[in-house]
Amino acid sequence: MAETDTSSFWDELTSPLNLVLVFFILYLLYKIIRSHFETVEPVSVPPPMPKLRQDMTVAELKKYDGTNAEGRVLLAVNGIIFDVTKGKRFYGPGGPYAAFAGKDATRGLATGEVAASDKEYDDCSDLSPDEVASAKEWEDQFREKYDIVGKLLKPGETPTKYEDETEDKKSQ
Ligand code: HEM
Known part of the structure; x- marks a missing residue:
């Protein structure tokens, strides 16, 4: 009986649709974990220009x-x-x-x-x-x-x- 339960669970898990879902969940987990370790590239902001004060022709x-x-x-x-x-x-x-x-x-x-x-x-x-x-x-x-x-x-x-x-x- 116990053996039947285990094998039906296994059959269920390895059904094509569930396999796709399991891989999808694993992929999402991978993305979430990776995002925590990613370093954000600093955006290079040009230094502010000095103020120009001058009359001109x-x-x-x-x-x-x-x-x-x-x-x-x-x-x-x-x-x-x-x-x-x-x-x-x-x-x-x-x-x-x-x-x-x-x-x-x-x-x-x-x-x-x-x-x-x-x-x-x-x-x-x-x-x-x-x-x-x-x-x-x-x-x-x-x-x-x-x-x-x-x-x-x-x-x-x-x-x-x-x-x-x-x-x-x-x-x-
Ligand atoms: C079909 C006609 C025109 C359209 C649809 C149009 C549209 C626009 C738009 C959408 C902006 C950006 C506004 C913002 O983001 O703050 C802008 C800015 C500006 N427009 Fe026009 N414009 C037209 C004609 C003209 C004409 C005829 C002049 C002057 C001769 C002019 C002078 C300017 C200037 C100087 C700015 C920049 C303003 C600033 O430095 O904030 N536009 N225009």
Whole structure:
């Protein structure tokens, strides 16, 4: 009798369906145990870039289109240069708004055209009141999100010295 019980248990266990289930359970156990011993690969986070504080001419700004070794991306709106590196997916090489990288984006943002002029300096004096308002909205959005680097210099304008600056003076 006892022998019959043992053999029927064995028959039951070795039935094809149960064998599949047993292997599946063993496989899950193996995965669970293995996951406890796995070391998580550290994600390499690039060190934060030092803050840049500097007024620039249109020509100087051009270098910061994200293609240089440092990868920093700047753009200007309404005469203010912003560090938009953290928005690199928008402005970096190949991004949808790469045309604004290293450029004065005022006219493009005001008129809704993803393009920037290569003029030495664009005073944007011909923009309509609506376009001026649109550029201002973009400026406000950028002030919220990005660090200010400095002013976009008009031809002949002298750069500000920022060495001893305190945080509250950083609005321009
Ligand atoms: C069919 C038209 C457009 C669509 C569907 C569109 C869509 C978008 C989307 C989905 C984002 C990402 C928003 C986020 O994740 O924060 C974005 C960002 C942006 N768009 Fe557009 N966009 C359009 C046209 C334009 C135009 C015409 C301009 C300016 C000329 C523009 C300028 C920008 C800029 C500058 C950003 C990045 C903002 C930032 O740095 O946070 N877009 N757009």
